[in-house]
Amino acid sequence: MDASLTDEQQALRDTVARLAADLAPQSPAGLPPKGSAVAEWGRLAEMGLLGMRIPESAGGMPLSGVEVVLAAEELGKRVVPLPFIGSAICASGLLAAAGASAELLESLSSGRTRLAPVLDRTLARLAHRGEPGVAWDARGADAGLAIERDSGRLVAVRPSADRLNAVDLTRELRAVEASAEVVDIGDVGGALSVDAVNRVLALTMTAICADLVGVMQAALDLSVAHVSARVQFGVPVGTFQAVQHMAAEAQVSVEAARGLAWYAGWAVDELDVPEALLAARTAKAYCSEHAREVIEAALQLHGGVAFTWEHMAHVLVRRALVGRQTLGDEHAQLDAITALRSAAAVP
Amino acid sequence: MDASLTDEQQALRDTVARLAADLAPQSPAGLPPKGSAVAEWGRLAEMGLLGMRIPESAGGMPLSGVEVVLAAEELGKRVVPLPFIGSAICASGLLAAAGASAELLESLSSGRTRLAPVLDRTLARLAHRGEPGVAWDARGADAGLAIERDSGRLVAVRPSADRLNAVDLTRELRAVEASAEVVDIGDVGGALSVDAVNRVLALTMTAICADLVGVMQAALDLSVAHVSARVQFGVPVGTFQAVQHMAAEAQVSVEAARGLAWYAGWAVDELDVPEALLAARTAKAYCSEHAREVIEAALQLHGGVAFTWEHMAHVLVRRALVGRQTLGDEHAQLDAITALRSAAAVP
Amino acid sequence: MQSGPPPAVQGCADRHARRRGEGLGRGARGENQARMVLSSRGTGAKPRIRSEGEHEMDFRDSPDEHDFRIRFRTWLAEHAPREAIPVEPDARAAFLHAWHRKLYAAGYIGLSFPVEYGGRGLPVTYEAIYNDELGAAGAPPGPAFGHIANAIRLYGSDEQKKRHLPGLLSSEIRWCQGFSEPGAGSDLANLSTRAEPVESNGVVASYRITGQKIWTSEAVWADWCLLLARSEPGSRRHHGISVLLVPMRTPGIDCRPIVTASGTREFAEVFFDGAEVDAANLLGEPGQGWAIAMSLLGYERGPADIGWVSRFARTLRMLEDEARAGTLRPESTLRASLAKAYVDLRALQVQVQRTLSSRKDGSTPGPEGSIDKLLMTRTDQSLHRAMMDLRGATPLLDDGLDLDLYFWSRAQSIFGGTSQIQRDIVAQRVLRLPRAGK
């Protein structure tokens, strides 16, 4: 058993961190407008981040779930407004599992094509074609990716022209109507088994967990900097015990959330689907609950300034709220875990 | 609308407080052993506290639910080991509502007879005769009082000779077997309607709420005294902000809990049964949840010393834990309230 | 040895007997069914009637209170706007302003204020009824100026009260409150805005104001500002501070809206660059500013004084309707969350009733007000968390009122004094815990 990162993994994390710092909006005013594709997508391709879940035979360079988690945390920490999870992890993962054409997969890993998974309107699960949905993490997406109810095959659909007024300012969500037009994006492969879909969903959930860990860490870092600098009553507010304890509790939550995300990232490539899914749901339950706790603590630690549009705090809050909900928050996960655990065989 | 006490009510509270201080165990070593009847029962009778819910025609001196609440809080605060709620409120209330003989009621109000309601083994509801139960608040009780399933009449039964090893050191609980012998205690009156039973239960629940408020207040008072006196790092620990904030939050809970208990005590005599019951359940949900929060905070505020047998803290914890559970803790009440509220007519 | 119960117990018993004799109270025998005529609605705020007369704990309305409640309820049913509150800031402000003027015109604002100053001269408990009904009707929020109005009522000269209160209560004249500064948030005593006395013939004729205020709500629409400033040059902490009533159109005042996290613009930064106001606009005495500020904050922290309770009741009522319609999420950990919100709201409502009852004699909020503020914050935050959870993706797909309410609920533990400050107050001034360094 070894629950620590390798030197390469640490180096990968640092590399992605530098890229994320480059791509990070420095203030809410610096956020790309809704509908803007953000050209920096190519830089993720150059770094190999878009082919992480695409076979080498199709131009990808497979990396493990742990690396996905490390990259997603760094991108989340800088609220990078690019669809890494939606296109490079979820959509690419689904297409790779379905055996899509090398050409299509290569256009994803190279950054020429972006696809967004279509979730149902509760954001809780993948949508079937023909039901109203939401193209999730759809910035610059050429199409949404839904599942045909009968055949179990993937199908690309065109999101509605009207953009949703979703609360996340960094991750774009677009409406997909029940009558959404099918788009030809090439050979999307064959039918997906339930297991295959679940393994991709487990990794997607886990990547969202890592994104939430990044957001929590950013919220905590901002808070620590703020309370160290902000003076009231003649002292930095960070000297008050109530302030220190709030920050300390947030630190505990962030560490524990990170551990569960690492474990789930490892499990997705190493364990059977039911176990990988349990690991992902466990992480998602924890990260969803604690992401909200931590961002709420960060708002409190900042005081009034966090409630201004110009401050990054609300950008973090908004990303966390949508991340919580996507593929199920703690309420949904706990019910699912209850079902999984009570079905478990007892020796 | 006037939510404040009258001068008489304040005087009554002070009077009961003085009596309770007299009857209070000063330390765990001063607690009466299990099975001891505690002779001071007569002093409650002298003060009129045993006839609060018995008609004047039967030797009682009826007082309102608010007065019951005031008395119960003071007795709870001093963890007085006498069955005020069990015998004087619940059992007497049931018998009065059933139209029991004046002779029986008078023997209750004078303190000659003590009766304990029999609850089911989950402590959640009144037990029917013939099911295993618990005679609740049974110190010195001559018999337990259960309900005949078919007739809806009260029936006195004999608790088992074996005493339960219950955690509350002040309020005695005794097992009642399914085959418990029926005891003749005189004319117990006729059939009780569901409404009549529910009104008595509403008051009993409310009195337990008031008892919990008293326990919370005692826990907070002890904590404030301790942290003001205990010196660590060269200062009273009560100067630390983390300590102050824990105490302040406890104070908020105690005040809010007290308000809901007052309201429920008022409601039991003034509103229709469903509303009186909703008020009681609302108070019980709040008091059950916050009693635990407050006693846990008190343990923390005391540090190690609270975990010694000699300290009163665990006596408070034990009384609170059983009070929480009796007639339903917050989990039970919230489900019941959900049912009551969702059934409510909407204009 | 004593025989018979003590006088206090006997007194309570006599009263209880009288009450039952009068046919009041329901007791175990179900007396007096006829008086309970009105059906339950909203959050359980069933109107109840009690007899006038001697003081007695009674959560039921007196006949006069009951008449008022029914009149207001009937009026609301007819006049409360049914349309959604506009989202665009100016439209929103105009909409609410019109609503507040309408409420005043119908006689429902300033209930506990003296008639001579435009109020209704009613006991302070009527404010609770007003809050109940406003919330139960799902009406838009009422005006939130109780704290400013009470500061003027308590500290103003008769002339100031006559001049300002009627227009304030009627919403004809709009007010804002200039307290917080960039360097004085939780630490209000650190304020640095100066109001330099300008003497003429040896008397202070005016004050010249220089400095910056922040988080001034409604400042962009306000006609007047109740301003806290340092009037004694060189003074420190809570000494040498005064309150001035400042016309917002005074030259040298510049107002820049703050866009909030949810995109609204009800707050502003207000810059004072030598703005000069007449010395007659001093509220209270020179140097009395800190006392006035503390008194005002006591009201601002009150759940009823600026109408929070009614807003929560409105949200809960809407959620309960949605629950009945089956549109909320079904997860097991959410199933009891409305019952929980109901319990929390009832705790707050009863606390408000107790606090207002204790203020019937005209007393003003003390440090105990911080208990109410903390309780209100708990209720606000748990209610709006539950709202977000129960509505699931819906508020996330449409950035609007729900997110705004959620942000407000988080800000509840900051504005009017952070929860940390409130807990300090409760610990040190209510529980009398020792202070550090003393």
Added chain:
Amino acid sequence: MQSGPPPAVQGCADRHARRRGEGLGRGARGENQARMVLSSRGTGAKPRIRSEGEHEMDFRDSPDEHDFRIRFRTWLAEHAPREAIPVEPDARAAFLHAWHRKLYAAGYIGLSFPVEYGGRGLPVTYEAIYNDELGAAGAPPGPAFGHIANAIRLYGSDEQKKRHLPGLLSSEIRWCQGFSEPGAGSDLANLSTRAEPVESNGVVASYRITGQKIWTSEAVWADWCLLLARSEPGSRRHHGISVLLVPMRTPGIDCRPIVTASGTREFAEVFFDGAEVDAANLLGEPGQGWAIAMSLLGYERGPADIGWVSRFARTLRMLEDEARAGTLRPESTLRASLAKAYVDLRALQVQVQRTLSSRKDGSTPGPEGSIDKLLMTRTDQSLHRAMMDLRGATPLLDDGLDLDLYFWSRAQSIFGGTSQIQRDIVAQRVLRLPRAGK
């Protein structure tokens, strides 16, 4: 302009490719089914095997670890006592003592300690496996002396290690730890127990100990005490403190049991009245006591070092069995509470795995250990609250182990340093927040 991915990414990809080439990892195509043979049990601690060889993040057991796990599991199935742990204090202590000796004799204690001192010389991660299996088997808790043993391992002379560690690990010799005093709880540096150096021919020959210790666990059964005392007369705070290894049968030591809130008697007050010990019993250097104490507390706070994780797993496992049997309460707010406890426990287990992995190189716990302690406390307290809630009246009608576990869970935020102290440490030493007065 760069072509191809950066070396770090390429490095990870190469490793991943190698791993898949070796038939390890399952990937989307379900390779390597054959290696996953063991069924799930307990709290999800499914044994997993990984290849030996280069370092790599892998929560699966190495083949050696796997063998150890299976061996221990098999042994536990046969040897773990099935009877309930006795409630009576002396019987309980004797029962556990016998169990600990049995565990040692079978080779399962002191796993990460050097062989020469009676340990097994295994990597520290074996402690996690031991904890997993002990908990999953529902076996009685193992010995909780890891912190004492590590202090002797790290600071003892070779002679002291050889003399004391084998007997300690085997439970032949029983130890207690004399730290807390009536006036030195959270503020340990305030300790006043004196160990006066007694010189003979100009060298310190012995120490004469006077003072009182409190909350000394297992003191009544202990043969030795690891004692913290002030050895430099007149010293203050954390200066001038030393650690002595004191035989409990030394004249001048009096031990009075403390009866706890749940009626148990595992703690004692220990009174020292001039008890004299040989100077050879000094651990480390004179004046090094504070450093040793901090190091020891780092271990005491570790969830694995004294076996807490396994106890929680045991409780959860029992509750899950009861849930399947349908004997727990059904209220909606309780329905997901075991799932919640499972999530919390997994968070703790993974945290322990990460912490132990970071200690594989022999490094000792730092201030980050306070994070683990706080996480453990959360898990402990929420788990045992859930236990009490789910079992309802049952633990209330029979004063016994459940109430004891509940009290222990509340004490978890006190012993080994209160949660307030832990949060101070995390804030100031991990997050580097400024300290008051600096």
